[in-house]
Amino acid sequence: MSVLVNKNSKVIVQGFTGSEGSFHASQMIEYGTQLVGGVTPGKGGQTHLDRPVFNTVKEAREKAGANVSIIFVPPAFAADAIMEAADAGIELVVTITEGIPVRDMVAVKEYLSGTNTRLVGPNCPGVITPGEAKVGIMPGFVFKKGSIGIVSKSGTLTYEASDQIVKAGLGITTAIGIGGDPIIGTTTREAAELLMNDDETEALVIIGEIGGGMEAEAARWIRDHGNKKPVVGFIAGQTAPKGRRMGHAGAIIGGAEDTAEAKMRIMRDCGLEVVASPADIGETIKQLLGK
Amino acid sequence: MNLHEFQAKSILRQYGVAVPRGYMAETIEQAKEIIQKLQAETNSEKCVVKAQIHAGGRGKGGGVKLANNYDEAFMHANNILGMQLITPQTGEQGKKVHKLLIEENVYQPGEVEPKEFYMGVLLDRGTGRNLIMASAEGGMNIEEVAEEHPDKIIKEWIDPSVGLQDFQARKVAFALGLEGNAFKEGVQFIKAIYKAYIEADASMVEINPMLRTSNNKILAADAKINLDDNALYRHPELEAMRDITEEDPFEVEAKASNLNYVKLDGNVGCMVNGAGLAMATMDIIKLSGGEPANFLDVGGGANAQTVEAGFRIILKDPNVKAILINIFGGIVRCDRVANGVVEAYKKIGNINIPIIVRLQGTNAEEAAKIIDTSGLKVASAVLLKDAANRVKDALV
Numbered sequence: 144m145s146v147l148v149n150k151n152s153k154v155i156v157q158g159f160t161g162s163e164g165s166f167h168a169s170q171m172i173e174y175g176t177q178l179v180g181g182v183t184p185g186k187g188g189q190t191h192l193d194r195p196v197f198n199t200v201k202e203a204r205e206k207a208g209a210n211v212s213i214i215f216v217p218p219a220f221a222a223d224a225i226m227e228a229a230d231a232g233i234e235l236v237v238t239i240t241e242g243i244p245v246r247d248m249v250a251v252k253e254y255l256s257g258t259n260t261r262l263v264g265p266n267c268p269g270v271i272t273p274g275e276a277k278v279g280i281m282p283g284f285v286f287k288k289g290s291i292g293i294v295s296k297s298g299t300l301t302y303e304a305s306d307q308i309v310k311a312g313l314g315i316t317t318a319i320g321i322g323g324d325p326i327i328g329t330t331t332r333e334a335a336e337l338l339m340n341d342d343e344t345e346a347l348v349i350i351g352e353i354g355g356g357m358e359a360e361a362a363r364w365i366r367d368h369g370n371k372k373p374v375v376g377f378i379a380g381q382t383a384p385k386g387r388r389m390g391h392a393g394a395i396i397g398g399a400e401d402t403a404e405a406k407m408r409i410m411r412d413c414g415l416e417v418v419a420s421p422a423d424i425g426e427t428i429k430q431l432l433g434k
Numbered sequence: 435m436n437l438h439e440f441q442a443k444s445i446l447r448q449y450g451v452a453v454p455r456g457y458m459a460e461t462i463e464q465a466k467e468i469i470q471k472l473q474a475e476t477n478s479e480k481c482v483v484k485a486q487i488h489a490g491g492r493g494k495g496g497g498v499k500l501a502n503n504y505d506e507a508f509m510h511a512n513n514i515l516g517m518q519l520i521t522p523q524t525g526e527q528g529k530k531v532h533k534l535l536i537e538e539n540v541y542q543p544g545e546v547e548p549k550e551f552y553m554g555v556l557l558d559r560g561t562g563r564n565l566i567m568a569s570a571e572g573g574m575n576i577e578e579v580a581e582e583h584p585d586k587i588i589k590e591w592i593d594p595s596v597g598l599q600d601f602q603a604r605k606v607a608f609a610l611g612l613e614g615n616a617f618k619e620g621v622q623f624i625k626a627i628y629k630a631y632i633e634a635d636a637s638m639v640e641i642n643p644m645l646r647t648s649n650n651k652i653l654a655a656d657a658k659i660n661l662d663d664n665a666l667y668r669h670p671e672l673e674a675m676r677d678i679t680e681e682d683p684f685e686v687e688a689k690a691s692n693l694n695y696v697k698l699d700g701n702v703g704c705m706v707n708g709a710g711l712a713m714a715t716m717d718i719i720k721l722s723g724g725e726p727a728n729f730l731d732v733g734g735g736a737n738a739q740t741v742e743a744g745f746r747i748i749l750k751d752p753n754v755k756a757i758l759i760n761i762f763g764g765i766v767r768c769d770r771v772a773n774g775v776v777e778a779y780k781k782i783g784n785i786n787i788p789i790i791v792r793l794q795g796t797n798a799e800e801a802a803k804i805i806d807t808s809g810l811k812v813a814s815a816v817l818l819k820d821a822a823n824r825v826k827d828a829l830v
Contacts, residue, residue: 170765218664244665245557246635252562253594282764282795297710299762303818306762306794323709326562352710355559379713382698382720383729386523390694390709390731392664393559398577403717420721421714422818 145272145317146292146337146344147235147263148211152276155203155233156181157224158215160191167215167239167280168192174277179207200231213269213278214238221265222247229260236328237278238264245392248326255328262328266391268298268320279320289314291428292338294331294361295350296323296391300379300421304348307425313432316344323352323391332361339371346373346432348424349415353380354393354401359409366413373431375424376410376417378403435661438486440535441675442639442659449630451623452653456537458486465511468536469504476538479503483510486533488680490658491521497531500539511536532679540655544648550655551610552576553624554640555631558591566590566598566628568606572643598628612646619652627654634672635665684728684747691743693732700725702825703748703757707736707766715760718818722825727754736761738774745778749785756788756828758821763795772801776808788813788828792821 148154154171158164159181169192172178180195180203187198197203200212212228214221214236221240228236243265255262263270269279273286285302287309295301301320308315319334321327331349338344351358358378365374381403383389385396396402400409407417418427437445443453455476459465465483472481485497492498497519501507511534520528541548550572558565568588571579580587588609590602600621607620623644631639638660645655666673678686688695694709698716702724706712709731716726728748732740741759748757761771775791792815793801805814813828815821 219667242664244635244668245637245662246632246665249557249562249564249594280765285764285795295710297708297714299706299708299764300710300714302762302764302795303711303714307818325557325559350710352713360560377714379710379717382700382716382726383713384696384698387696387729389696389713389729394709394713399581420718420818420822421711422718422822 144341144343145275146341147270147317147319148272148276148278150177150275152211152278153177153179153207153209154211154213154276154278155179155200155207155209156213156215157200157228159183159196160186161215164215165192170283171277174283176276176278179209200227200233204231204233209233211235211278212237214240216240218242218244222251225251225262226254229255229258233260236260236262237267237269238262238328239267239269239280241266243324245325248324252326263319264322264327266324267322267327268301270317270319272317273315281318281320285309286318287314290316290343290345291348292316292341292344293318293348293350294334294338295320296352297350297379300350303421304350304424308348308428311425311429313429316341323393325355325393330360331357332364335361335365339365339368344372346375346428348428349374349376351376351378351406352391352394353378353383353389353403354395354397356400358406359400362410362413362415365415370414373428374415375428375431376407376415377421377424378406379421381419435663435666435673435676436488436680437659437661437675438488438533438677439484439657440486440533442657443654445634445659446627446630446654446657449626451626451630452619452651453657454537454540454653454655456535459511459534459536460532462512462515465515465534465536466508469507469511472536472538473504478538480539481507482537482539483507483514484535484537485514485517485519485531486535487519487524487529487531489521489523489529491523492519495519495521495524495528497521507536529680540645540647540653542648546648546650548648549646550643551646552642553627553644554638554642555628555636556638561591563594564592564631566592566602566606566624568610570610576642592628597632598625615650616646616652623652634659635662635668636660637662684750688730688747691740693730693740693743693747695747696729697751698726698728699753700727701753701755702829703727703751703754704760705730705732705741705744705748705757706760707732707734707762711760711762715758718822719758719825722822722829724756724825724829727751734766736766736771736774738777741771741774742778742781745782745785749782754787756790756825758825759789759791760821761793763793763798767796768793768801769797769804772804775812776804776810779810779812785811790815790821790824790828792816792818
């Protein structure tokens with residue numbers, strides 16, 4: 144098993160014919176993702192990358208059987224694109240777009256609460272189940288199949304973690320890049336829960352950042368559910384100053400619980416194995432599994 | 435994006451929020467005129483002179499002064515304008531005051547004692563909803579109040595599908611203990627502040643203190659607004675309020691080169707692709723015995739131009755004793771990045787501090803070879819651990 148995406152996922156790209164969408168769509172096709180088409184309003188009926196282009200997500204779902212969408216549309220139109228996908232009944236919407244206004248995301252979150260659609264992102268690298276489906280912008284070769292699940296707010300840090308895990312002789316079930324914005328769809332806790340309930344996943348790596356309370360929420364959930372699987376945690380931004388935004392819109396220390404130190408302490412108290420250095424992720428997970 | 439108090443008040447005024455009568459001055463001549471104008475308009479000798487900088491705690495640093503007459507007002511304006519104002523939020527070096535806000539003094543004796551409240555609107559990340567926070571303990575550090583007396587903070591979450599409802603504004607106003615005319619004005623005040631927050635795409639509006647005057651009126655004695663950078667494209671008029679004299683000149687330059695840079699106080703510079711990895715790299719520097727001199731995310735397209743721009747900005751900081759470049763090449767090939775680093779290094783010429791280049795990902799080994807055979811004073815690394823050790827070596 145794996146979570147969220149697998150070889151049966153039928154994926155469409157919203158913002159298919161744009162430069163970002165085109166580039167990453169071809170990378171996903173090359174990886175072996177079952178990419179069944181894309182949506183660009185006004186270009187319906189055309190063919191792009193040997194795949195059909197639809198005017199609406201509804202059409203893509205009806206005609207191509209799409210159940211997963213990946214969004215590359217520009218920030219000003221991204222909220223609309225997410226809601227369109229949800230309206231069409233898409234089960235999983237992965238939003239790569241960076242820079243969506245918070246006000247738009249407040250509306251999106253409210254809209255999605257009445258649907259069965261799961262949102263991953265925005266401002267994330269996407270989701271990958273190695274050997275089956277890549278629904279994202281990550282370099283596929285870094286991720287080898289195995290038994291470790293990854294949940295991460297950061298893109299390149301996810302690649303780093305996977306690289307270390309693979310070099311330690313292990314591999315990945317599914318890596319979920321949840322994104323670094325203040326409002327995101329799938330939270331750290333929700334992603335961790337999916338992986339905790341996945342039979343194939345033996346251990347988890349949770350990578351967080353300063354800002355917000357998601358890592359603490361996930362850690363408490365893991366503790367309250369009996370620490371079923373070993374978890375290695377890392378929080379980026381131990382040296383970040385208070386009140387400054389560190390690249391990601393959500394990476395800002397507001398209150399006392401937002402700091403890397405506080406999050407690391409809560410994670411440790413909840414029985415997670417927290418590493419101070421991001422260089423130790425791979426070796427630590429190997430030790431925890433006794434391999 | 436941060437705004438000055440006078441800018442925040444001008445926005446709030448457009449939404450019908452009562453604010454003290456006042457004007458901004460950039461020179462002492464302007465200040466003189468404003469003091470006279472204000473005295474004529476308010477029919478009072480009294481006024482307040484407030485330093486306008488992007489940092490809180492101005493009063494504690496001597497940046498806010500009450501004046502009883504023209505001479506006092508002029509003296510305060512003269513002292514504050516151009517001073518290096520040090521507050522708990524500015525750091526030791528303080529911030530130079532380029533602008534003043536000269537306002538009427540709204541704390542006057544009357545029917546009732548003036549009373550200070552706190553009111554703020556912000557995003558609650560946990561629920562994904564906007565939140566109104568208020569407290570009868572105004573004028574104080576709200577974080578301290580929240581920590582020591584959480585019961586004294588009133589919280590009202592706003593349902594995004596319907597927005598702020600009147601009953602919610604009434605709830606907050608009653609909970610603050612407002613009565614009579616002050617209650618009526620308070621309800622309107624809360625609604626107007628929330629409307630301004632939403633329509634300006636603010637990430638925070640904070641009124642501290644929100645004042646009930648001696649004649650039972652409600653007004654914003656101070657105001658702070660932060661705007662959502664992602665939404666500025668919708669508000670060119672607000673974006674025009676950006677005051678780059680308040681920002682670090684290195685950061686302004688970096689922004690012009692499309693680099694995401696934050697200046698810090700340490701001795702090891704870094705250049706990284708991706709915000710999370712950039713923060714993690716800063717942490718590695720610290721664990722290796724150094725202190726990060728900056729945060730710098732060069733984004734997805736790390737090439738000769740971005741690397742050169744990054745080098746130039748980092749090298750301007752005299753505290754920097756070494757630079758760690760950490761690129762995880764996924765879709766960007768490491769050998770290309772390595773060539774870019776060599777090219778940028780040669781172009782800049784006299785780099786006299788050790789550079790550590792850690793390239794991992796596609797063609798990482800090839801990239802290390804390019805760095806090692808370049809003949810430059812650049813050390814290569816592939817594993818993050820090795821990079822950390824090289825930083826240690828460089829600091830010895």
